[in-house]
Amino acid sequence: MTYKLNFDQDEHFDFDDNFPSLGALAKYEPAMVERVRKSWEDERRFVREHLAPLVLSEDLQHAKNPDHISWEMLRLAGRHGRLAQYIPGFMGGKGNALGISMMVNLEEQASVDCAFCGMMGGHGLGLAAVFMSLNMKILQRVADRIAARQNEEKPYVIDCAITEPTAGTDVEEVELYPKARLMCQAKRVPGGAVLNGRKVFISTGHMATDHVVIMPFDQKDAVNTMGCFLVAGDTRGFSLGRMERKMGQKAGSASELIFEDCLVPDDNILLTQDQFPGEKFQNQYKFVLHGVLGMTRTAVGAWSTGTARGAFDRALYLAKRIKYKGRTLIHQQWAQAILTNMHINVMMARGAYLDSQFALMRGFEKIPLVTGFPAWIGDSQVLAWLFRQNWYRKFLHSPWMHGQIMDYVRSSISEDQDARVQQISSLAKVVGSDMAMENCQLATEFLGQAGLRHDQGVEKIFRDAKLLQIFEGTNQLNRLNIFTHYLARHLSGVEVF
Numbered sequence: 001m002t003y004k005l006n007f008d009q010d011e012h013f014d015f016d017d018n019f020p021s022l023g024a025l026a027k028y029e030p031a032m033v034e035r036v037r038k039s040w041e042d043e044r045r046f047v048r049e050h051l052a053p054l055v056l057s058e059d060l061q062h063a064k065n066p067d068h069i070s071w072e073m074l075r076l077a078g079r080h081g082r083l084a085q086y087i088p089g090f091m092g093g094k095g096n097a098l099g100i101s102m103m104v105n106l107e108e109q110a111s112v113d114c115a116f117c118g119m120m121g122g123h124g125l126g127l128a129a130v131f132m133s134l135n136m137k138i139l140q141r142v143a144d145r146i147a148a149r150q151n152e153e154k155p156y157v158i159d160c161a162i163t164e165p166t167a168g169t170d171v172e173e174v175e176l177y178p179k180a181r182l183m184c185q186a187k188r189v190p191g192g193a194v195l196n197g198r199k200v201f202i203s204t205g206h207m208a209t210d211h212v213v214i215m216p217f218d219q220k221d222a223v224n225t226m227g228c229f230l231v232a233g234d235t236r237g238f239s240l241g242r243m244e245r246k247m248g249q250k251a252g253s254a255s256e257l258i259f260e261d262c263l264v265p266d267d268n269i270l271l272t273q274d275q276f277p278g279e280k281f282q283n284q285y286k287f288v289l290h291g292v293l294g295m296t297r298t299a300v301g302a303w304s305t306g307t308a309r310g311a312f313d314r315a316l317y318l319a320k321r322i323k324y325k326g327r328t329l330i331h332q333q334w335a336q337a338i339l340t341n342m343h344i345n346v347m348m349a350r351g352a353y354l355d356s357q358f359a360l361m362r363g364f365e366k367i368p369l370v371t372g373f374p375a376w377i378g379d380s381q382v383l384a385w386l387f388r389q390n391w392y393r394k395f396l397h398s399p400w401m402h403g404q405i406m407d408y409v410r411s412s413i414s415e416d417q418d419a420r421v422q423q424i425s426s427l428a429k430v431v432g433s434d435m436a437m438e439n440c441q442l443a444t445e446f447l448g449q450a451g452l453r454h455d456q457g458v459e460k461i462f463r464d465a466k467l468l469q470i471f472e473g474t475n476q477l478n479r480l481n482i483f484t485h486y487l488a489r490h491l492s493g494v495e496v497f
């Protein structure tokens, strides 16, 4: 029995048909769009030649042994530079934190394996938090470690821990924090901070070498006392707890992290409110969380679009092979209507995440580190040289410079633009994940027994897709977020959250 996924999407998947908005953008920014296309072609080769052969067999390994960890998949990502895909080229990475390529490539990965993106998702979320802390010293350290260890048995990855056993939705939006029942708390001590408590459902936790942890110094005033820490996996007082037995996305572990008087040295503190006292930096945590969620919800939109496409691709593949009343499904009109619906769903989901991506790029337009725009910036040899110089690093990594960067970035994003990013990224996440589920539903119904068989892949996508509606804020919560940041913004006197 072979567990290899079969593909023939080349027959129907055309870049220009699928990304017409990028075609329009190419008129104004040809170099950037050309870069996106090249990067997409490279991604498409990678997922089909290297990832696809692992997808079903890896899933079966998890079915046989729930404690299995997908090291082989992580090593594959490392060997092919995917762990550095969110780090700009001039910092030793492979791409741009927030370039269009990141989203388009994520869609491509998810179209072959939603679970692979789950494994990468914890790492991506961790990197988004490190980026948004604007702590260049730790960002460079993390980037250096990823680059240096990507070919090792256990490549260097990080995760991001926010959720607690008693607080999930309530820690996804700053407005809900006052209602949250938090159990984690940090305490300032000479030379660092001591962390106590437990985090749960942390993606990639059992694979990560270091962990980005979000924890307040005062549970009763969490938003104003929040800290962001990089906890090394071998720190005394830190341990891994259980790994969840979840229904899908099994390649990515969902882990419990335990902190018992865990001392984090000053050198590993990414950001705390007390580092930047004063009015200028008020609501700093809101700014960081909004930045992270803007990026990650757009990314979940792209990942979900890829998942919707994965269901569609497999349905199309099988429709050309399964016969009904003597004729292959693809020639039956009712089947064509279902397949077209699935394609429409993919296009709607893609439109939503691309719009969100453009809103993000506009929001962060003054920060090329994040947008990767103009196109040459990622590969700039001058910048790469500069970022390797000790004197420059010393300057860039100083606490004074951290404050300057924070000030510059904060003042360059207006409240309106921030609200726009919040609502549209929530929309990309909701539309994408709902479309992913709808396409799985359509594919399963349409294919009969083939839809339920593990070796055809649709059954696995169905299990994987459901999780997309839950993390990065449940879709219910994201709907409220859209209301708050769009509708309520333009209506007076409406009570929200």
Ligand SMILES: Cc1cc2nc3c(=O)[nH]c(=O)nc-3n(C[C@H](O)[C@H](O)[C@H](O)COP(=O)(O)OP(=O)(O)OC[C@H]3O[C@@H](n4cnc5c(N)ncnc54)[C@H](O)[C@@H]3O)c2cc1C
Binding pocket: 122, 125, 159, 160, 161, 162, 163, 167, 168, 169, 170, 172, 176, 200, 201, 202, 203, 204, 246, 249, 254, 467, 470, 471, 472, 473, 474, 475, 476, 477, 480
């Ligand atoms: C596979 C997976 C990976 C994850 N990875 C990470 C990770 O890497 N890092 C991390 O920190 N967390 C992670 N999470 C946690 C995730 O963010 C939470 O599961 C999510 O925020 C929902 O929280 P909860 O599960 O506690 O649900 P609850 O908050 O208990 O919600 C239960 C139900 O109540 C609804 N609800 C709750 N509050 C409201 C409200 N105010 N208004 C309307 N409806 C509401 C919810 O929509 C939901 O339907 C992950 C979760 C999963 C499933």
